[in-house]
Amino acid sequence: MQVYAVGGAVRDRLLREQAGQPEAPHVGDRDWVVVGATAEQMGALGYVPVGRDFPVFLHPQTHEEYALARTERKSAPGYRGFVMHADPSVTLEQDLQRRDLTINAIAQAEDGRLIDPYGGQRDLQARVLRHVSDAFEEDPVRILRLARFLARWPDFSVAPETLALCRRMVQAGEVDALVPERVWQELSRGLMEPAPSRMFGLLRDCGALARLLPELDRLWGVPQPPQHHPEVDTGVHVMLVLDTAAALQAPLPVRWACLVHDLGKGTTPPQEWPRHIAHEARSVRLAAQVADRLRVPVDCRELAQLVAGEHGNIHRSGEFGAAALMRLLERCDALRRPERFEQALLACECDARGRTGLEDQPYPQRERLSAALRTVLAVDVKQAAADAVARGLQGPGIGNAVSQARAEALAAWLSER
CATH class of the missing domain: 3.30.460.10 (Beta Polymerase, domain 2)
Known part of the structure; x- marks a missing residue:
């Protein structure tokens, strides 16, 4: 022995x-x-x-x-x-x-x-990732593991014969037999590696991405307005966003949100390119479909849908007055879930900085919205409710009075900036 x-x-x-x-x-x-x-x-x-x-x-x-x-x-x-x-x-x-x-x-x-x-x-x-034998092709999970290792070690490459073997496996339908839980397990681990874009690059190169995440795969080749996206290609942009999230050591829900935040752009009719009107709503729907199919955990699912739907508004929030800011906070459920809102802001910063030549640009929206939320949360709700009762208000009237107190605090905060 x-x-x-x-x-x-x-x-x-x-x-x-x-x-x-x-x-x-x-x-x-x-x-x-x-x-x-x-x-x-x-x-x-x-x-x-x-x-x-x-x-x-x-x-x-x-x-x-x-x-x-x-x-x-x-x-x-x-x-x-x-x-x-x-x-x-x-x-x-x-x-x-x-x-x-x-x-x-x-x-x-x-x-x-x-x-x-x-x-x-x-x-x-x-620094080469090479399969041991043809037994590699008997287990499609190995394609995901290979991609994950590529994301872990940015200086490694895949042997040409191993990439060719992966392509044959995909063509033979082996990837189609993977169960959702195992796909999510490997993808989530790869997302947390130092260079997660390399994982998706390998999956795309061998054809596995089109089978596992067709909603993501179709983003390559879809153009965006160059004045906002110097990298132009939507797939390239999403990979830059994802690597920015890794550089900022973002948690898994943020990285998943970065990955799926722009899925709706893949369904924009070509005649409407490079504009993507109402892509946010389509992104929300597609992010939900992917989460259902891969059985994505609730925290990742919810943050991804929030970021997909609101990232454009968060980017534009520097123009918002008190009423618009309050509506944004309420739509994001920020008062009840401030931690999740902070993760959404981090994902939006990654989106803004995940663009060629703009990697180091400041993102003041994050701090502004964080400060706005702190201002609203600092309102003494018990006192506002007591004042409403003293004025003879009841039921919904008390809730409206609390909302009014929060809006007034936010307006005062804005006037001092």
Whole structure:
């Protein structure tokens, strides 16, 4: 029985060594593969079986995952159609051959020796993402993982033969078999990487984006008014917005909102280009459809629809007086959900700065609207309601009096600016 560390922990340690970085404290779970053992032997040693479909066990002390070396054979479309084989005769090299990328197919023995039968260290040095074998095409999730790794490491590229393999997988319909939950899982992780636009670039290049997010894919080639969008192309603009969100370390709901805020421009009739009249309403509808299809979490869904519908008004809010500002705050439900409103403002800043040559432009609308909201929230609602009651008002009259007090505070704030 031999035990080897495999996967991301080995890969990331080698990356740190190449970069001359000190050994990092261990964070998260490591993956281990066990060669020459049976499930019965693992149980006798105190390992706890947890894999329903695969021979995976938890270490009795560390609770890290230990998997028996195994091979797999494709038995049906999609990523669930596999027949797995695991017994003591399966070698380490056979187990590594079924992994996705060469950089993830490096094992480390207990004495520190590296086992690298497929050139993973070479590809780490060359900054290349390359599939290990044709087994890659048996699991369409690997296209999403490949795209996510590309977003994680901006200096890596995809091997031409791996990109060609991804294209064949898409043409064969493998991507169509992916379940929504898994697509969202991988997309959401990729959105949080340093260069998320690279993930969508790879998906678009291999044809997967048109299958998974056709609403987004159709934005490329759609022009915008050059006086507002020097980059002109809507798809290019959305990717710039997304990378701006990453540079500002925005949370996931903001990054998702940035991704889908302009979907309506993809449905503008060509004869109306480069203007996109009423695209906001179409964007709201399309963002909702995408969220339904991918089962996007509620916080991401709601913020995306808010930004899609109101980003134009937020951009123009510097021209608004007290009444218009109050209506905007109310439409955004900012008084009840100020944290979400602040996220919407951040997404709008990313939209404004995600334009060629305008990356460093100030966005005063964000601070102005934040200050306006603080002004309104500072109104003493209890006192305003008590004053209304003292004047003999009841029911809706009290609510109107509170709204009037807030509007007056906002007008006073504006007069002092």
